[in-house]
Amino acid sequence: MAFDERVLEEAQDTRNPLLERLRFLGIFYTNLDEFFMIRVSGLKDQASVGVGVRSFDGLSPRSQLTRIASRLRPILAAAHEVFADVLVPELAEQGVEIRHYADLDKRERARWDRFFEQKVAPVLTPLAVGPTQPFPWISNLSLNAAVLVRAPDGEQRMARVKIPPIIPRLVRMDDEEDETSAIRFLPLEELLAANLDKLFPGMQVAEPWLFRVTRDADVEILDDEADDLLKMVEQQVRQRRFGAAVRLEVQVGMPAGLRETLRKALDLEPMDVYEVSGTMAAQDLAPLWQLDLPELKFGKFTPRMPPQASGDLFKAIRQDDILLHHPFDSFQPVVDLLFQAARDPAVQAIKVTLYRTSGDSPIIQALMEACERGKQVAAVVELKARFDEENNVAWAKRLEEAGVHVVYGMTGLKVHCKLALIVRSEGDELRRYVHIGTGNYNPHTAKVYTDIGLMTANPYVCADVADVFNELTGFALPTGHRRLLVAPRHMSDRLIERIRRETENARRGRPARVILKCNAITEQEVIRELYAASREGVTVDLLVRGTCCLLPGQKDLSENIQVRSVVGRFLEHSRVYWFENDGDPEVFIGSADLMDRNLHHRIEVLVPIEDPDWKAWLFDTLLDGYLRDNARTRVMQPDGTYVRLFEDDAEDRGFDVQAAFLAGR
DSSP states (O other): OHHHHHHHHHHHOTTSOHHHHHHHHHHHHHHHHHIIIIIIHHHHHHHHTTOOOOOTTSOOHHHHHHHHHHHHHHHHHHHHHIIIIIIHHHHHHTTEEEOOGGGSOHHHHHHHHHHIIIIIGGGOOOEEOBTTBOOOOOOTTOEEEEEEEEOTTSOEEEEEEEOOTTSOSEEEOSOTTOTTSOEEEEEHHHHHHHTGGGTSTTSEEOOOEEEEEEEOOOOOOOGGGOSOHHHHHHHHHHHHTTOOEEEEEEETTOOHHHHHHHHHHTTOOGGGEEEEOSOSOGGGOHHHHTSSOGGGSOOOOOOBOOGGGSSOHHHHHHHSOEEEEETTBOSHHHHHHHHHHHHOTTEEEEEEEESSOOTTOHHHHHHHHHHHTTOEEEEEEOTTSTTOHHHHHHHHHHHHHTTOEEEOOBTTBEEOOEEEEEEEEETTEEEEEEEEESSOSOTTGGGTEEEEEEEEOOHHHHHHHHHHHHHHHSSOOOSOOSSOEEETTTHHHHHHHHHHHHHHHHHTTOOOEEEEEESOBOOHHHHHHHHHHHHTTOEEEEEESSOBOOOOSOTTTTTTEEEEEEOSSSEEOOOEEEEOTTTSOEEEEESOOBSHHHHHSEEEEEEEOOOHHHHHHIIIIIIHHHHHOOSSEEEEOTTSOEEESSOTTOSSOOOOHHHHHHTTO
8 A cells, every 4th residue: 555655646746747647546546456356355355254363563354454444545535636636637738628518518418418329328238126136246346327216106226337348438529630629538427327317218317326346356276176277267267256345436425325235235344435536447547648649748768779689699698698677678689589599490499487478479479480390389377377367378278279388387386487498409519598587578568667687598597497497397396506596495595594694794894785676575584684684784775666564764673774665657676686795796686576475485586697797787777776766766764654755846856767777877
């Protein structure tokens, strides 16, 4: 929730272009939906069966639910305010108007009433509630209108009409081809409300009220009990839409009786009901921030193509390691590497892990082409990647049909590491090349997430990656690794060893420092070791985008720890772990956050960066840049709250690390 507040601040930040502020608001609401579907639903499950185990901050599941509801209401009020009172009026000033049906003249109403009859009414299915008509199923995240309908004999029933998702939520009113006209939209729900009487002829129709339901979407896939994991995942994904309700959003002012009818029908408690003033489900208003108005968006940029990452990539990688920093460096070299491997007669085999990928993925195309050309191709497709299960099932089937050897992850563990291994015949030997990344093999997210990828032919790293694939696709259990830190077997232990080494160096008066950049820090043992390091004088800098369960600045505990969070144009996603090591620094990149699930319940990989130039770049440019940022940084206070370094009225715009990377600095 604290992270989502920081996203909301970006929507409030007048330094951001107008449509980008609207996009941040959409991200805020989307994050909140997922928070309820996964986190809140889990707490409600625990509370419903009387789980008495308290969290490590002493809260029962019910106490946590109560605090969430209490804390969230003022945040939602601020979000609704920024949309209705700030962004919508500013959009109107820029010629983008959201019109209200009540403000249309007679001619305009007649035009859009015809549109409703021709385009909307045919796809609507009004559902009344009565003795022979039970309360209808309300699908997850759908927008609905509840209305009381009275018959001539006085009988009254509640009816529900679903706002059809196949019709744009904002109906474009102007001529899209006329660039000189204002851009005008009409909310579909207002058009529906004005024409409800046509759905209930002969009845008296009261004022409709909007509502929206969020359901439990935390699919539990017990792969250790599944004879066929593919079928099991398909079945569980279909069941997701039937999860229990966890939140009810209602239009402010909804009559108490109607509100109670909905709440009880959905088996929710009063604290699960949230009133929404103004536009409900603002994240559905994508047509607004997708408008082709470049002056209201961040300036376009072309990712750099590093000179060493073009041409013959195998030759380039043999000469030197290549480190790519996305989205500032293009993701194309990763795609090119796989296509070169697919088309190179000397390449014998390709192996890749796929956690999330895009719908039109060139990675998939490269793998299928390689298979067609007679290569040995293996893909480890993680079917249990949350909210991507259905997409991954489809890709797994397509890959299998093309002849790729597909493995569906591992029993009891998610495969979250980002690995590609290429085996190439060169003279009398076989040489291996690998790519190890912090982000998914997804060209689309590579344009909006900050990630790092390493291309190397280092024989020790390549041998380790080969061992990981043998474990994933075969029945192998490597006793150790030469360079990689691999979870769940020993990554946690190896990281803790390095923190303890810094602690011991500090005791002996030697240089001691730890810099950790990741998405979350929640693993207890890691936190305890960082506290111990701080007590001995180790300087600890934590760059944590999202959740951090460590409190900095606590007397005699964490006075040497600083926690910073950068939220900006791009989603911070790279993981970099740096240890001073008495003047001989060690630095790792990879897929793992410092969370229990990553360190103990997933296959994760961290790889050391050994090239002196890249090691220096990671410290002097990347990490130092994030530690110097004062434009997009929030600093955690000893009480767990965050304070922005940038003041809105400051003349100095500060140092924006993401902007600096865009500028090539």
